Amino acid sequence: MNPMRPNIAEMAAYVPGFQPPESQRFIKLNTNENPFPPSPKVIAAIQAEAGANLRKYPDAKSAAPRLAAAEVYGFDPEWIIMANGSDEVLNNLIRCFAAEGEEVGYVHPSYSYYLTLAQIQGAKIRTIQLSPDLELKEPASSFQGKIFFLTNPHAPFGFSFPLPFIDDLACRLKGILVVDEAYADFGDENSLELVRRHDNLVVTRTLSKSYSLAGMRIGLAIGPPPIIAALDKIRDHYNLDRLAQAAATAALQDQDYFRFCVGQIRATREWLRSELVTLGYEVIPSQTNFLFCIPPDRDGHRIYQGLYDRRILVRHFSDPFLQHGLRISIGSREEMEVTLAALREIG
Numbered sequence: 618m619n620p621m622r623p624n625i626a627e628m629a630a631y632v633p634g635f636q637p638p639e640s641q642r643f644i645k646l647n648t649n650e651n652p653f654p655p656s657p658k659v660i661a662a663i664q665a666e667a668g669a670n671l672r673k674y675p676d677a678k679s680a681a682p683r684l685a686a687a688e689v690y691g692f693d694p695e696w697i698i699m700a701n702g703s704d705e706v707l708n709n710l711i712r713c714f715a716a717e718g719e720e721v722g723y724v725h726p727s728y729s730y731y732l733t734l735a736q737i738q739g740a741k742i743r744t745i746q747l748s749p750d751l752e753l754k755e756p757a758s759s760f761q762g763k764i765f766f767l768t769n770p771h772a773p774f775g776f777s778f779p780l781p782f783i784d785d786l787a788c789r790l791k792g793i794l795v796v797d798e799a800y801a802d803f804g805d806e807n808s809l810e811l812v813r814r815h816d817n818l819v820v821t822r823t824l825s826k827s828y829s830l831a832g833m834r835i836g837l838a839i840g841p842p843p844i845i846a847a848l849d850k851i852r853d854h855y856n857l858d859r860l861a862q863a864a865a866t867a868a869l870q871d872q873d874y875f876r877f878c879v880g881q882i883r884a885t886r887e888w889l890r891s892e893l894v895t896l897g898y899e900v901i902p903s904q905t906n907f908l909f910c911i912p913p914d915r916d917g918h919r920i921y922q923g924l925y926d927r928r929i930l931v932r933h934f935s936d937p938f939l940q941h942g943l944r945i946s947i948g949s950r951e952e953m954e955v956t957l958a959a960l961r962e963i964g
């Protein structure tokens with residue numbers, strides 16, 4: 618007899634964005650990484666930590682980065698938990714709030730990892746569908762299960778749900794509302810103020826995108842202290858290693874560098890958007906570090922392949938709701954110029 622839980626036996630593994638070997642020298646615009654290197658202060662902090670101290674366990678409470686995050690976001694440290702990538706905290710939120718058979722909800726399409734996490738937990742999945750004109754086909758507040766994930770700004774389309782909508786949703790849900798703000802640093806507003814007003818609202822953030830640290834795996838959640846305390850019980854006790862703690866602290870403390878990089882990416886995004894529109898693409902206005910764009914013939918895969926043949930990697934989704942378009946991460950201005958020239962050639 619196979620003792621494996623049936624939900625694990627039956628589920629498909631999550632497929633992360635393709636990471637080609639460095640030797641293939643792609644322009645890599647498929648996983649929303651930041652084209653800028655991490656702050657020089659981050660590199661120095663990692664180098665300083667990469668010594669004999671590595672024989673010792675890290676600080677289990679991640680006190681230094683937690684304090685740095687508390688200063689940046691304007692919350693007391695008990696409102697914040699550090700995580701091994703925001704993926705870890707998304708996982709722990711489901712483990713904390715949805716037992717086997719209980720409902721986990723999210724907007725479809727959005728971040729597909731919520732599905733994997735719900736399947737691991739053996740939870741029931743309830744999606745609220747987006748229509749082609751980016752409206753929710755039914756009210757998100759019709760979800761009455763345990764935990765609802767709202768990716769805001771939305772991925773992969775890049776638009777933002779308005780804050781009054783989120784405020785109202787938090788009031789109407791019986792369960793927890795998680796606002797996954799992986800891309801909020803590239804947008805005009807965020808939900809942090811709403812966290813103070815609702816005892817069921819948690820915001821998740823990552824240092825993977827706006828702080829150029831995807832390779833270090835650092836994320837966090839900001840939420841009411843009772844929820845943060847519960848998440849603290851179930852995390853891996855040494856979830857951030859010493860290098861990650863040093864990197865996170867230095868990155869959060871170097872706000873000048875952070876603001877410079879985000880400003881450049883936002884400017885490149887707006888310039889690229891107008892160039893794509895000139896080429897005849899439909900482009901959804903974005904609050905993120907990527908653009909979802911639809912070529913004139915609505916054949917996203919043809920353009921993906923044309924770019925791939927020219928060593929430019931963007932994201933094409935086979936989901937029927939997304940296959941007409943492409944998600945292009947905002948790289949450096951030079952990378953985007955090469956990409957535009959390739960798009961003109963592909964036609």
Ligand SMILES: Cc1ncc(COP(=O)(O)O)c(C=O)c1O
Pocket residue numbers: 648649701702703704705728768772797799822823824825831834835836
């Ligand atoms: C919407 C969204 N949430 C969370 C994540 C995961 O981020 P992290 O690298 O912090 O695990 C991603 C990564 O692409 C994402 O797109």
